[in-house]
Amino acid sequence: MPISRITASSKPISPHKSFSSPDFKAKAAHVSGRFQFVEMWLRQGDAECRKALVYWKQAENFYKANEAVDELAKPLTSYYCMLNMCKALLVCKGQDMASVQHGVSGYSIGQKTALSNEIVKFKFSGVLPSLSKFFEEPVAGTDEHNLSDLLYNLPHIHRAYCMTIPSRKNRELFIPLYDCGFFRVGGTGETYFRGSLTRGWNVGRTKKKLPKGFEVDPHSEIGELSVRKKKRFKWSGASETKKIQNLQKYHRKLRKEIFQIYDSPDCWYLKRSGDPEATDGVINKAPTVIAFAALHRLSELSRYDPDKLSRHFNNRYGWLLSEFLGRTLDQVLDDLTSEITGYEVQ
Incomplete structure (x- = not known):
């Protein structure tokens, strides 16, 4: 037929x-600035939307600050920009984020500086698990993933990942x-x-x-x-x-x-x-959730162990980290602009 x-x-x-x-x-919304478009939309919404404005403005401030810092500080400004974008999303959808913890932690294993030795733990409550629930994902509070696998599962840097990590060069996901x-x-x-x-x-x-x-x-x-x-x-x-x-x-x-x-x-x-x-290293979570987790671990290194973060950047995969930090906020901003407003925004 x-x-x-x-x-x-x-x-x-x-x-x-x-x-x-x-x-x-x-019809698609053609805009010159996504932050300004979402701010307008939130101001015209209900009480929950107006509560989300403070988080959205914070995100915009961190986005602007992110353009002025070097790669060792960029994980911090990037993470707090994303954190506030996600809080704005959750608040305008009816959740109270005023006193909620981040819902994620990280630690290193082994002596070698490697992405696979940076571990991210997903907790049961907080912003990150709330984000998972928003995308209708199960939340166990026991999930752990290494930074290498997290980056492997992000579409917007996947080609860069496969070009950088030899073991997955011919394993596009x-x-x-x-x-x-x-x-x-x-x-x-x-x-x-x-x-x-x-x-x-x-x-x-x-x-x-x-x-x-x-x-x-x-x-x-x-x-x-x-x-x-x-x-x-x-x-x-x-x-x-x-x-x-x-x-x-x-x-x-x-x-x-x-x-x-x-x-x-x-x-x-x-x-x-x-x-x-393809199954080795696959993480069945939304890209926004994965990016949040990866940024959190890099922000921890930026705060508590900048020397190790510097070694990561000086490794053979340093370009991949630069691509991740250079592209992720624009990807998340694009995704959450449509998620908050319901419009296709171009």
């Missing part, structure tokens, strides 16, 4: 940056997809997500690398391969409100598997899982 892309308000529907409250009908959308099977209400493989991944062996629950779409165009999610949802026989609700429920699960990079808006990245080549 033929397939066709679904629309809302005459607009083709694509995956949305917002995990929690995507507005699929709204994310499959790039373009022209992503939701397609309805003709004559039925069955609808699914699909995206086309980019050059380099448009080969037969990619089938073996797809995560569980995904497959090659038999409706792929000649000469191309498209990937689809096996799970379907209904897009017919109901009011538009009900159809959007079905889409939102489907989308929340999908967004745990696909991610976007702020400076590559035409691509979504499907995270591999389930095959032996």
Whole structure:
């Protein structure tokens, strides 16, 4: 049967940056400053949104300060910028962050200066576990991950990671997809997500690398391969409100598997899982949660052991740390701007 892309308000529907409250009908917001856009949105919101303003302004101040400090101090300003962005998100969604602990700690093992020897412990309560719950992740209070694996699981620096860490040079964790959308099977209400493989991944062996629950779409165009999610949802026989609700429920699960990079808006990245080549080092948490944890550990080193932090930067993977610190705040700012407002912000 033929397939066709679904629309809302005459607009083709694509995956949305917002995990929690995507507005699929709204047009994208083109803004010159994300901090200013979110501030405007919070000021026009309810009491909880206005409470979040102080954290959002703090985040903006740390963002500006971050541009003026060197690499040994940057983890501190970066972390406190992100901490306040996340607090603003949680407060405007109804949580009180006034006296909440950070919910994360770290320590080193061994004598060698190595990313794999920097351990991050996820606690049961605090900002970080609250962030995990926001993204509907289980919170055990016993999870521990090393800094190397945390960085490996971040889409926005993943290519830099694989270029820097020899043992994972040929073990890319994310499959790039373009022209992503939701397609309805003709004559039925069955609808699914699909995206086309980019050059380099448009080969037969990619089938073996797809995560569980995904497959090659038999409706792929000649000469191309498209990937689809096996799970379907209904897009017919109901009011538009009900159809959007079905889409939102489907989308929340999908967004745990696909991610976007702020400076590559035409691509979504499907995270591999389930095959032996990819499972080593995989962390099934949202990139925002992972980035928070990694920044916290680097900020601890900046505060308490700047000599060791300096040795990390002087190691062969120092460029990777610089890329992480140089790109992460813009990535998180882009993600949380959409998460707070529900808009696609460009």
